[in-house]
Amino acid sequence: MQYRPFGRTGWKASEIGFGAWGIGGDAWGQQDDQVALAALHTAIDQGVNFIDTADVYGDGHSEQLIAQILKERKDDLFVATKLGRRLNPHVASGYNNRQNLKGFVERSLRNLNVEALDLVQLHCPPSEVYAMTEVFSLLDELQQQGKIRHYGVSVEKVEEALRAIQYPNVKSVQIIFNMFRLKPAEQFFAEARKREVGIIVRVPLASGLLTGKFGAQSQFASSDHRNYNRHGEAFDQGETFSGVDYEEGLQAVDELRALVPGGMTMAQFALRWTLMFPEVSTVIAGARNPQQARDNASVSELPPLSDATMKRVQEIYDQRFRTSIHPRW
Template sequence: MQYRELGRTGWKVSTVSFGAWAIGGTWGPTDDAASMAALHKALDLGVNFFDTADVYGDGHSERLLARLKKERPGDNFYIATKAGRRLNPHTAEGYLDLRSFVERSLQNLQTDTIDLLQLHCPPTTAFYMPEVFDGLDRLVKEGKLRHYGVSVEKVEEAIKALDFPGVQSVQIIFNLFRQRAAEVFLPLAQARKVGILARLPLSSGMLSGKLTATSTFAEDDHRHFNRDGAGFDKGETFSGLPYDAGLAAVERIRPLVPAGMSMAQLALRWILMNPAVTCTIPGGKRPDQVADNVAAADLPELSPALMAQLAEIYASGVKPYVHTRW
């Protein structure tokens, strides 16, 4: 495992960490025994950073991570959670006071202080409300939070978040199918020493190379119900790329995967080629998935020729669908 510094926190976190959305919900059926085995496997392999949210299974994934803390008392690791998506209605003004959500997450995580709290994809106008970030500063001073950051949908939101000095991290969709952040945001974040958590690194499983035109998904799986944004931002599902276009791009990538490397590992290693990225946070419902993901951290750098080929696939087969939308 490799480690990189997260913002100005002083933490060094595993470059391949663990995203806990899938073990919470909206990814089809979950099995707590398998989920816990996956979490333990992550720790065994050197993962020390876990990303969750209060809305994943209505707090279920937070509670699983609290259980992990109890079962592995000798292991030091960080838990980042998110707040705001439980607001109803989901308005920018709701982010002015997240105290009740923070208190609930503290209870779910069975802790007195949250390591890293992230605003959970608030409406764009929230980034133009300094009072939102003043509220987070107060929670830090009170000892409820160690640090805070943001999770965003749009590159412009990520750039605006850099205006607030307390922001230690930005979580953003960055993968082979969503590359705009590398052009206009990642260099700015790196210069200001803000950590980057690359989320949805496998584009909802599309970049595993295992999906086909006949793949089906459970009704409660966002890959079934959110392709057009019926549940939340459509960019969260397959990176906003039409399913057929995603499959076509995968078939162009498939023959380029180096020997001894899975397509998922190639996708993760591509993300880590950018030095501005602190870590990527793939999910894993089973220990074998976690092991495959984590192995990407120690793979050699991708060659310039391969990087150029992957860039061309994005430019011709993906960019027209997503680049200007997010």
């Protein structure tokens, strides 16, 4: 496993992190807790030291599973969680409330069974929040009280990321970045590097589409967001298949498949592509079983992709997705 600086925190984060949405037991179909714990142990055995979760993943169940790992392992691990999506309704004004933010943080402290949260991220709040300086002042207070060590944001749009890093204590940005979503590399990464902001890449496999394992007849469980959120019915459409049309995505995968080097799976190729960008601190690939965790972690040791391959990925994006995806996120 290779490690990269995580912004200005002083951390060295594993290039491949562990995305813990899937093990929460919601939005991805049913999940066996023992298999989930085995996946986490396997990832850590492979050198993964960065775990990303949220207070709404399984209504806190993901955090509670991670707490078991923290109790059992002596490894130096960094756990990032997120807050805000428990607001009902999920509106900007809810973030400008000391009791709300303090309550969310204290609940995550209990779920994770820790004295301080390593990293707290605003969980894709409404765009108006990024103009509310008082919200970031409240996060400063929580940091001064010792409840959180660092804070950052998880965003839907590049424009939100650029606004967020204007706040001096925002240490990280979590953003969707994959071969179907190139705008961050073009319009955000350079500014993040300039300000020494850590970048957490989420949805690197476009909700599994970039594994190359799906087809036109693939079926998803009723409790799986890939079934019920394709058009943004439950949350932002961009979180499901990166917002691309499913059939169009399948066609693009067929083109990308020809670029996969020998010895790599399609999924490993997609993950290795994200690591070609030095501004990326860590890529939080989801793993719901030990084999997926091993496959993901092994990407850190794979050789770089060729310039020709990178150019061709860009061409496929430009031809298929720039018009439909680039303006939206």
